[in-house]
Amino acid sequence: MQKLLEEIATTAATNPDKGRVATYIPELAGTDPNQFGIAAAMADGRVFSAGDADVPFSIQSVSKVFALALALGRVGDAMWTRVGREPSGLSFDSVLLLERENGIPRNPFINAGALVTTDTYLAGSSPREALGELLRFIRAAADDDGIHINEKVARSELATAHRNYSLAHYLASFGNMQASIDKVLGTYCHQCGVEMTCRQLAMAGRFLVDGDKMPALVSAERRRRINALMMTCGHYDGSGDFAFRVGMPGKSGVGGGILVVSPGRASIAVWSPGLNPYGNSKLGTEAMEAFARKTGWSVF
Numbered sequence: 274m275q276k277l278l279e280e281i282a283t284t285a286a287t288n289p290d291k292g293r294v295a296t297y298i299p300e301l302a303g304t305d306p307n308q309f310g311i312a313a314a315m316a317d318g319r320v321f322s323a324g325d326a327d328v329p330f331s332i333q334s335v336s337k338v339f340a341l342a343l344a345l346g347r348v349g350d351a352m353w354t355r356v357g358r359e360p361s362g363l364s365f366d367s368v369l370l371l372e373r374e375n376g377i378p379r380n381p382f383i384n385a386g387a388l389v390t391t392d393t394y395l396a397g398s399s400p401r402e403a404l405g406e407l408l409r410f411i412r413a414a415a416d417d418d419g420i421h422i423n424e425k426v427a428r429s430e431l432a433t434a435h436r437n438y439s440l441a442h443y444l445a446s447f448g449n450m451q452a453s454i455d456k457v458l459g460t461y462c463h464q465c466g467v468e469m470t471c472r473q474l475a476m477a478g479r480f481l482v483d484g485d486k487m488p489a490l491v492s493a494e495r496r497r498r499i500n501a502l503m504m505t506c507g508h509y510d511g512s513g514d515f516a517f518r519v520g521m522p523g524k525s526g527v528g529g530g531i532l533v534v535s536p537g538r539a540s541i542a543v544w545s546p547g548l549n550p551y552g553n554s555k556l557g558t559e560a561m562e563a564f565a566r567k568t569g570w571s572v573f
């Protein structure tokens with residue numbers, strides 16, 4: 274495994290086409306695209322890594338996996354009265370289907386759906402308490418108390434979050450927001466601002482891998498369902514492409530991170546800030562495609 278990760282990191286370093294760094298969150302716009310890291314936390318407890326696996330990055334939408342786990346922990350299957358379980362075929366921040374589908378977002382991994390899961394785990398708490406709960410969950414999963422939120426990134430996103438505000442107002446107009454929109458947006462932007470290294474993210478993803486040595490933070494049934502949603506909806510309108518090329522559940526973020534689960538085997542995190550046209554890490558996706566081919570770990 275160590276040799277494979279090193280080969281993948283070398284291939285990435287020599288690829289001249291790194292993709293394009295997201296610029297709509299000002300604080301992330303200056304990130305150096307020439308960075309690539311990968312780490313694998315195995316079900317037997319071993320951890321392997323290569324490249325810039327110890328450089329912290331903004332996990333952004335990868336946080337939607339942890340938010341969903343918390344929201345399901347709060348309300349269980351009642352979650353599915355407020356958000357669907359189908360891929361949207363549209364970009365992560367699209368407002369298009371909300372009108373036609375009466376304010377029920379297609380799935381918990383597009384922005385509209387994640388605003389609903391954030392609203393769900395925020396219910397009855399202050400944003401500070403809710404974010405504390407989120408960090409406790411992530412730290413327990415990763416067995417690492419050093420994981421934190423980058424306040425500058427969170428504030429930078431909040432200051433330019435017009436699209437997410439409009440999604441939240443739209444949801445509210447259908448009665449699908451409980452807390453105040455300012456509280457939901459503040460919590461959501463801080464959740465997206467969680468910072469982790471590939472090694473920490475691979476460790477945190479272990480709660481989605483079945484195995485005696487893995488942190489048991491959710492039930493086996495819930496783990497299976499979260500993995501199913503990552504497979505079908507984890508890469509927005511690029512979800513089919515990721516399933517086709519990689520064949521493992523994965524969740525991407527606009528910071529360039531991807532969390533991938535190989536059921537029963539490992540949690541893998543890859544990061545490279547340049548994105549493909551879907552808004553998913555370009556080199557990260559290519560790396561996972563090579564990883565899946567070499568390991569034969571596609572679930573198909």
Ligand code: DON
Nearest residue numbers: 333334365465525526527552
């Ligand atoms: O809400 C946003 O726009 C960002 N905080 C997260 C979007 C994201 O990561 C989409 N990922 N590919």
